[in-house]
Amino acid sequence: MRIFDPHIHMTSRTTDDYEAMHAAGVRALVEPAFWLGQPRTSLGSFTDYFDALVGWERFRASQFGIAHHCTIALNPKEANDPRCAEVLDVLPRYLAKDGVVAVGEVGFDSMTVEEEKAFARQLELAVEFELPAMVHTPHRDKEQGTRRTLELVTESGLAPGMVVVDHLNEVTVDQVDEAGCWMGFSIYPDTKMDEHRMVAVLQRRGLDRVLVNSAADWGRSDPLKTAKTGAAMLAAGFSADDVDRVLWRNPIEFFGQSGRLLVDPDLADDASDAGSDASATFEGNSILRGSRD
Amino acid sequence: MTDIRPLADDDTVRDALDEDARAQLDALTREVTEDPSRLGRTFPAAARRTGRGPLAGADGVLLEDAVRVSLVRAAAGSLDPEALLSELREVYRYGDSDEKRAVLHALSGAPDEVDGSDLLLDALRTNDTRLVAAAMGPHSDRLDDDSWRQGVLKCLFTGVPVASVTGLARRADRELAEMVQRYRREREAAGRDVPLDVQVVLDACAASPEKQKDS
Numbered sequence: 001m002r003i004f005d006p007h008i009h010m011t012s013r014t015t016d017d018y019e020a021m022h023a024a025g026v027r028a029l030v031e032p033a034f035w036l037g038q039p040r041t042s043l044g045s046f047t048d049y050f051d052a053l054v055g056w057e058r059f060r061a062s063q064f065g066i067a068h069h070c071t072i073a074l075n076p077k078e079a080n081d082p083r084c085a086e087v088l089d090v091l092p093r094y095l096a097k098d099g100v101v102a103v104g105e106v107g108f109d110s111m112t113v114e115e116e117k118a119f120a121r122q123l124e125l126a127v128e129f130e131l132p133a134m135v136h137t138p139h140r141d142k143e144q145g146t147r148r149t150l151e152l153v154t155e156s157g158l159a160p161g162m163v164v165v166d167h168l169n170e171v172t173v174d175q176v177d178e179a180g181c182w183m184g185f186s187i188y189p190d191t192k193m194d195e196h197r198m199v200a201v202l203q204r205r206g207l208d209r210v211l212v213n214s215a216a217d218w219g220r221s222d223p224l225k226t227a228k229t230g231a232a233m234l235a236a237g238f239s240a241d242d243v244d245r246v247l248w249r250n251p252i253e254f255f256g257q258s259g260r261l262l263v264d265p266d267l268a269d270d271a272s273d274a275g276s277d278a279s280a281t282f283e284g285n286s287i288l289r290g291s292r293d
Numbered sequence: 294m295t296d297i298r299p300l301a302d303d304d305t306v307r308d309a310l311d312e313d314a315r316a317q318l319d320a321l322t323r324e325v326t327e328d329p330s331r332l333g334r335t336f337p338a339a340a341r342r343t344g345r346g347p348l349a350g351a352d353g354v355l356l357e358d359a360v361r362v363s364l365v366r367a368a369a370g371s372l373d374p375e376a377l378l379s380e381l382r383e384v385y386r387y388g389d390s391d392e393k394r395a396v397l398h399a400l401s402g403a404p405d406e407v408d409g410s411d412l413l414l415d416a417l418r419t420n421d422t423r424l425v426a427a428a429m430g431p432h433s434d435r436l437d438d439d440s441w442r443q444g445v446l447k448c449l450f451t452g453v454p455v456a457s458v459t460g461l462a463r464r465a466d467r468e469l470a471e472m473v474q475r476y477r478r479e480r481e482a483a484g485r486d487v488p489l490d491v492q493v494v495l496d497a498c499a500a501s502p503e504k505q506k507d508s
Binding site: 051056058098099 | 337420
């Protein structure tokens with residue numbers, strides 16, 4: 001099983017996690033810029049964080065045979081703090097970089113005017129930099145937040161196929177599906193979705209435009225939920241090719257639209273050798289030609 | 294006005310690129326030649342617009358590094374050493390690891406008037422082995438002896454081959470030998486393997502002119 005986790009916050013995870021993820025078949029991931037738990041109060045905290053996402057964390061992942069990509073944005077929660085507003089001005093510098101595969105996480109937390117302003121501005125940046133957008137949906141009042149999200153996406157002019165609306169559930173999936181956007185599902189130990197409910201969604205509406213992620217971070221979460229969802233799919237009668245589509249080819253298709261992937265899309269499924277030769281796998285990835293833009 | 298030595302011959306780089314990538318390289322080169330302050334704008338996309346990976350015909354050189362150094366060379370053509378250094382500091386400050394590494398390689402091909410040792414020290418504070426290796430190239434001649442010795446020790450500690458350290462035979466001295474011996478004792482006391490490069494450095498220390506002068 002080869003796995004591309006399209007949403008995981010590795011900065012908050014340990015090297016044990018990297019090892020376990022590689023052993024489970026994870027060969028590539030996307031780390032969206034997000035809230036760190038402790039609110040930031042200055043621009044410098046953000047630029048150091050963004051530098052780590054395109055620097056140290058990418059290197060750290062490479063030591064475990066995993067290609068690290070990231071998305072860059074001012075997250076909705078901190079968009080409410082006027083001390084963080086100037087983050088929007090430095091985003092272009094980071095959105096130009098290799099391995100930055102989307103603008104994100106953007107979207108709503110508490111549905112404030114400030115959040116909407118930052119969200120709309122960052123959708124403009126996605127259009128300008130020809131990047132996909134990763135949109136976070138609120139934990140509270142998710143249905144209304146998702147509805148307003150889709151209205152803003154339409155107003156932005158960004159093609160629906162360039163947008164993934166994340167942290168969906170049974171209540172919000174259909175409106176995103178109808179809008180033509182990609183549907184992101186975060187599989188968690190006790191909130192958001194679990195792997196069996198995920199399988200039920202896949203059985204009901206198919207595999208098209210679906211991204212399954214662990215969204216593992218500093219909270220109670222599990223970086224192996226992608227692999228566990230793959231196992232649950234197989235147990236429910238999906239084929240190995242179906243699993244490969246959801247856990248590898250779909251994220252490649254979505255983020256490949258950025259032209260910035262740092263992993264071989266056709267990377268061989270060598271998970272059976274997992275852990276035995278991580279460095280060789282990484283060397284294999286590292287000699288790739290970049291796609292052209 | 295400042296001459297930067299290329300990381301690989303122009304022909305070697307161009308041979309590694311297809312027609313489209315060569316046109317991209319020409320466009321990027323034109324852009325920074327006309328306006329050197331565009332260097333920071335051309336750097337991020339340089340690899341994806343041309344290519345990346347080991348460069349055929351240039352041992353140990355990455356194509357993306359050679360391309361970026363050639364852009365620095367083009368910009369440097371109309372910058373005095375001070376202006377070039379200022380530009381390189383900006384590119385380094387806001388660069389990802391690949392861009393930072395290319396700046397370090399460009400410094401290694403810079404003339405004496407360009408002193409980017411502050412950037413080398415920044416790279417040596419990281420634990421990114423690609424940056425540490427690039428920092429210990431030819432430009433490390435600018436580092437004072439204490440910083441240089443710490444750089445060599447860091448190479449041993451992080452597994453960067455000391456073959457990439459410039460001036461090892463010339464600068465290795467008794468003090469470095471003592472530092473490395475202490476490192477070896479620590480490894481042995483812990484029952485850990487001692488990297489083969491430890492002996493390489495100790496041999497260099499034993500054979501160096503510095504050592505003979507001191508003894």
